Structures are given as structure tokens and as C-alpha cells.
Amino acid sequence: MLHLVLFLVFGxxxxxxxxxxxxxxxxxxxxxxxxxxxxxxxxxYLLLGAEFVAAVQVIVYAGAVMVLFVFVIMLLNxxxxxxxxxxxxxxxxxxxxxxxxxxxxxxxxxxxxGEHTVSLGALPGYPKxxxxxxxxxFLLPFEVTSILVLIAILGxxxxxxxxxxxxxxxGKEN
Amino acid sequence: xxxxxxYLILSGILFACGVIGFLIKRxxxxxxxxxxxxxxxxxxxxxxxxxxxxxxSGQIFVFFVMVVAAAETAVGLAIIIAVFRTRxxxxxxxxxxxxx
Numbered sequence: 677m678l679h680l681v682l683f684l685v686f687g688x689x690x691x692x693x694x695x696x697x698x699x700x701x702x703x704x705x706x707x708x709x710x711x712x713x714x715x716x717x718x719x720x721y722l723l724l725g726a727e728f729v730a731a732v733q734v735i736v737y738a739g740a741v742m743v744l745f746v747f748v749i750m751l752l753n754x755x756x757x758x759x760x761x762x763x764x765x766x767x768x769x770x771x772x773x774x775x776x777x778x779x780x781x782x783x784x785x786x787x788x789x790g791e792h793t794v795s796l797g798a799l800p801g802y803p804k805x806x807x808x809x810x811x812x813x814f815l816l817p818f819e820v821t822s823i824l825v826l827i828a829i830l831g832x833x834x835x836x837x838x839x840x841x842x843x844x845x846x847g848k849e850n
Numbered sequence: 851x852x853x854x855x856x857y858l859i860l861s862g863i864l865f866a867c868g869v870i871g872f873l874i875k876r877x878x879x880x881x882x883x884x885x886x887x888x889x890x891x892x893x894x895x896x897x898x899x900x901x902x903x904x905x906x907s908g909q910i911f912v913f914f915v916m917v918v919a920a921a922e923t924a925v926g927l928a929i930i931i932a933v934f935r936t937r938x939x940x941x942x943x944x945x946x947x948x949x950x
Contacts, residue, residue, distance in 0.1 A: 683852050687860045694867035694887060703879045710883050713864070717890055724857070724901045726909050729893075736916050741886065741923050748927045749879055752934050757877040760943045770873035778866040782859050789855040798901040801909045814910055821917045828921035835928035839935075 679796045682723055689716040701756045707745045714738040724794060726801040857898035864891030878933070878940050882926055889919050 693712035700706045714737045721730035810818055864887060871884030893912045900908025930940075937945055 766873040785855045792854040793851040794901045832924040832928040
């Protein structure tokens with residue numbers, strides 16, 4: 677019972693944050709509502725027993741990634757977005773289409789997903805167990821992601837650095 | 851006791867909100883945030899399935915998705931800064947050099 681109540685409360689906060697992300701006109705409002713979504717998702721992970729994932733969610737997503745977003749929004753001085761013709765077409769065609777698809781998926785899930793239920797903390801994902809899996813079974817993917825992150829750092833530094841004053845093609849000066 | 855399907859429906863709602871934001875938003879940063887929202891929805895379904903099948907691989911996969919998302923964010927925001935430097939706009943409708 678407590679599990680269901682907690683799930684519903686934080687699920688409602690989650691959905692409210694996601695809808696607020698769509699409604700907000702200013703990107704900074706969208707970014708802050710995305711923080712709400714990620715924080716309440718961390719609580720949902722805790723309810724499922726994924727403690728390590730919840731901690732990483734708060735540290736990496738709600739912390740690092742969102743700081744990056746807010747930083748870029750302030751750096752570029754992003755103002756309110758204006759609606760254009762393309763976005764009106766998207767609203768008219770896209771929103772009902774996505775809603776219809778979502779309702780279909782929800783109907784299928786409710787009808788055919790069987791009677792699987794989870795209790796509070798069903799599968800405890802302690803950092804110890806996760807670490808053992810990560811460094812034995814999934815060692816190669818782990819190392820590959822470290823290379824990926826290294827390349828991403830180099831790429832980000834290269835892309836965001838100011839373009840150097842390109843030396844003008846100096847022909848014969850005359 | 852909460853049915854697994856509730857968690858999956860919540861993740862579906864989050865994914866649908868991400869798709870709608872991707873379609874209707876015109877600010878390139880907000881579009882990027884919608885992509886993050888979609889990734890979060892998928893992560894929730896991974897953790898829910900991990901709990902259903904009593905297998906921790908789902909949670910490991912969420913970890914990898916988060917790493918890839920963080921790398922993607924770093925590179926994507928750098929690209930956004932580069933686009934803003936050359937085009938001086940954040941509106942995706944005005945970034946149309948490839949359009950016929």
C-alpha cells in the first residue's frame with residue numbers, strides 16, 4: 677500500500693514536470709522542470725530497489741548534465757522561443773499521433789503484461805553487486821565507454837573552442 | 851505491490867512527452883532536453899524489467915545509457931555553441947542551409 681502511494685505521488689510529480697517542460701516558453705523553465713522529473717525518477721528507482729542507479733541518476737543527470745544545460749542556456753542568453761509555422765503543424769499533427777500511439781501502448785500493456793508485480797525494493801542493486809558485475813561480466817563494455825567518454829571530452833573541447841583566426845591565404849602581396 | 855505495467859506506463863508517458871517536445875519545440879536547447887527526457891523514460895523501463903526478471907543486467911545497462919547520455923550532452927551542447935556562433939540563433943527553423 678505504501679509502495680503504491682509513493683509510486684503514484686512521485687509518478688504524478690514526474691508527469692507534471694514532463695508536461696511543464698512542454699508548456700514552458702523559456703528554456704530555463706524547461707531545464708528546471710527537467711530537474712524535477714529526474715529527481716522524482718530517482719525516487720522511483722529507489723522504490724524498485726535500484727539504489728546505485730538512483731544515486732547515479734541524482735549525481736550525473738540532475739547534477740552534472742543539468743548544470744551543463746543551465747550553463748549553456750545562460751552562456752547563449754537564450755530568450756523565449758517564438759512559435760513558427762512548422763511548430764503549429766507539428767502541434768496539430770504530432771500531438772494527437774503521439775497520444776494515440778501512447779494510449780495504444782498503455783492498453784496493450786494493461787491487457788497483456790500479465791500479473792507481474794514488484795514489492796518494495798524487489799531487486800536490491802547495491803553498489804557492491806553492481807561493481808562486481810561491472811568489473812567481471814561487463815568489463816569490456818565498461819572500458820569501451822571510458823574511451824567513448826574520452827573522445828567526447830576531446831570533441832567537446834574542440835567544437836566549443838573559439839575558431840582560431842585562420843591565416844589568410846597569402847598570395848603574392850602586391 | 852505495484853504491477854510492473856504501471857512503471858512501464860509511466861515510462862511510456864515520459865517517452866511520449868519527450869517525443870511531443872521534440873516535435874513542437876523550436877528552441878534547439880529545449881529539443882535536446884526532450885531527448886534527455888526520452889532517455890530517462892527508457893531507463894525507467896529498463897529498471898522495471900530488471901526487477902521483473904530478477905536480473906541485474908538491466909541496471910547495468912541503465913548505467914551505460916547514462917554514460918552515453920552524458921557524453922552525448924557534452925558533445926551536443928558544444929555543437930549548439932558552435933551553431934550559435936555561426937548562425938547567431940537558437941531557432942531550428944532558421945538553421946536551414948541544407949534545405950532546398
